[in-house]
Amino acid sequence: MTHETAVLKAREIAGSVLAPSAEQNDTAGRFSSEAVQSLGQSGLLGLMLPADLGGAGLGPRTFAEVTATLAEADASVAMVYLMHILGTATISAARPSAAQTVTPILEEIAAGRHLSTLAFSEAGSRSHFWAPISRAHRNGDGVLISAKKSWVTSAGHAQSYVVSALAPEGTGPTDSTLYLVAAGTRGLSVAGPWDGLGLRANASAPVVLNDCPVPSDFQLTDDGAGFPAMLNVVLPLFNLGTAAVALGLCRAAVTGTTSHLKNAKFEHLGQSLGESLPTLRAQLATMQIETDGLAARIDDLVDHLEKPRETTMLRVLEGKAAAGEVSISVTSAAMRVCGGAAFSKHLSIERLFRDAHAGAVMAPTGDVLREFIGKSLLGIPLF
Numbered sequence: 001m002t003h004e005t006a007v008l009k010a011r012e013i014a015g016s017v018l019a020p021s022a023e024q025n026d027t028a029g030r031f032s033s034e035a036v037q038s039l040g041q042s043g044l045l046g047l048m049l050p051a052d053l054g055g056a057g058l059g060p061r062t063f064a065e066v067t068a069t070l071a072e073a074d075a076s077v078a079m080v081y082l083m084h085i086l087g088t089a090t091i092s093a094a095r096p097s098a099a100q101t102v103t104p105i106l107e108e109i110a111a112g113r114h115l116s117t118l119a120f121s122e123a124g125s126r127s128h129f130w131a132p133i134s135r136a137h138r139n140g141d142g143v144l145i146s147a148k149k150s151w152v153t154s155a156g157h158a159q160s161y162v163v164s165a166l167a168p169e170g171t172g173p174t175d176s177t178l179y180l181v182a183a184g185t186r187g188l189s190v191a192g193p194w195d196g197l198g199l200r201a202n203a204s205a206p207v208v209l210n211d212c213p214v215p216s217d218f219q220l221t222d223d224g225a226g227f228p229a230m231l232n233v234v235l236p237l238f239n240l241g242t243a244a245v246a247l248g249l250c251r252a253a254v255t256g257t258t259s260h261l262k263n264a265k266f267e268h269l270g271q272s273l274g275e276s277l278p279t280l281r282a283q284l285a286t287m288q289i290e291t292d293g294l295a296a297r298i299d300d301l302v303d304h305l306e307k308p309r310e311t312t313m314l315r316v317l318e319g320k321a322a323a324g325e326v327s328i329s330v331t332s333a334a335m336r337v338c339g340g341a342a343f344s345k346h347l348s349i350e351r352l353f354r355d356a357h358a359g360a361v362m363a364p365t366g367d368v369l370r371e372f373i374g375k376s377l378l379g380i381p382l383f
């Protein structure tokens with residue numbers, strides 16, 4: 001698979017599987033298993049895995065474009081995909097002693113038969129995912145984990161969860177370890193429904209672990225090395241992926257608004273809305289400018305990830321913070337420009353508007369990212 005064929009496959013799936021059911025799935029809060037199946041069959045679930053495991057061996061550029069393409073049709077599915085790619089990257093980066101256990105799982109992912117996700121956020125530490133309240137306890141060779149994970153995308157649908165917990169002997173709030181917990185593990189259960197304002201079709205429900213036994217070969221990082229894995233493996237791709245979801249939402253808002261301005265008529269004037277009102281044309285133009293600005297920012301972030309340099313972490317932090325604002329701004333403008341038609345849900349604009357708000361809530365939130373950027377500019381330690 002090349003970059004071009006991967007994006008083409010994403011476009012085909014977006015058009016044939018995602019777009020036709022996005023509206024109904026959003027209304028019903030229904031997780032799209034068909035979408036995951038199509039992504040698996042097309043090879044996109046193994047997008048970033050190396051070829052010797054059956055993966056496509058592609059990088060952040062393709063990941064961003066595929067995610068944005070999916071989000072343009074259905075941001076809920078794009079978020080499921082994003083969390084899967086992150087789960088997969090974390091499993092793939094497992095310490096050498098877990099290699100024998102994780103290799104067949106990575107092969108299953110590449111074959112499109114395994115969906116993974118991250119279970120970091122906890123009810124106790126809220127958006128501060130880097131500081132789990134839960135602690136793993138020694139249990140023979142392995143550990144027992146009890147935790148209240150507050151939001152887990154694909155909860156009840158994923159085959160595995162990458163779970164954080166404080167290391168058994170950890171002394172500080174970030175001394176965490178990452179573990180791979182299979183969906184059927186004793187003590188793991190989905191603890192409630194998912195009924196969010198946006199991203200309603202991605203099953204981001206709470207998950208409870210109650211004395212879940214995790215054998216030592218399912219321990220992905222060394223004891224206490226969960227935090228560096230969160231920062232180095234998860235954060236760059238998560239921020240890039242959420243920025244790509246934001247871009248897809250912006251593109252869909254521009255397309256939807258353009259179509260409305262062309263097709264809705266002032267019959268008494270014999271003109272379309274777009275022909276009649278320069279204010280609407282100006283707002284549409286602003287939406288386009290902001291969308292293209294976000295695309296350029298994502299290109300720059302990809303370049304920084306492909307060729308790491310001193311400014312890479314700054315770009316990673318900026319990327320998600322900026323994308324969250326842009327997607328809220330562009331979809332809010334779309335709501336205003338499309339007026340009553342958007343407000344009364346005759347267009348998909350209001351779904352885009354609701355979905356866009358999730359990005360700013362997801363940790364690291366826009367506020368936290370600003371805190372990190374400000375502190376790092378001033379030379380103040382982040383944690």
Ligand SMILES: Cc1cc2nc3c(=O)[nH]c(=O)nc-3n(C[C@H](O)[C@H](O)[C@H](O)COP(=O)(O)OP(=O)(O)OC[C@H]3O[C@@H](n4cnc5c(N)ncnc54)[C@H](O)[C@@H]3O)c2cc1C
Binds near residue numbers: 117120121125129361
């Ligand atoms: C759709 C969706 C899917 C999700 N999927 C997952 C998932 O798969 N896995 C997972 O682990 N988590 C997931 N999450 C959880 C998410 O990452 C956050 O942990 C969660 O949204 C916490 O929200 P909160 O409002 O309770 O946080 P709070 O910490 O209560 O934040 C409340 C407010 O305080 C602000 N704030 C907090 N700390 C600071 C600070 N230091 N400086 C400045 N402002 C601050 C925040 O920006 C926010 O505005 C998901 C969330 C959503 C919405």
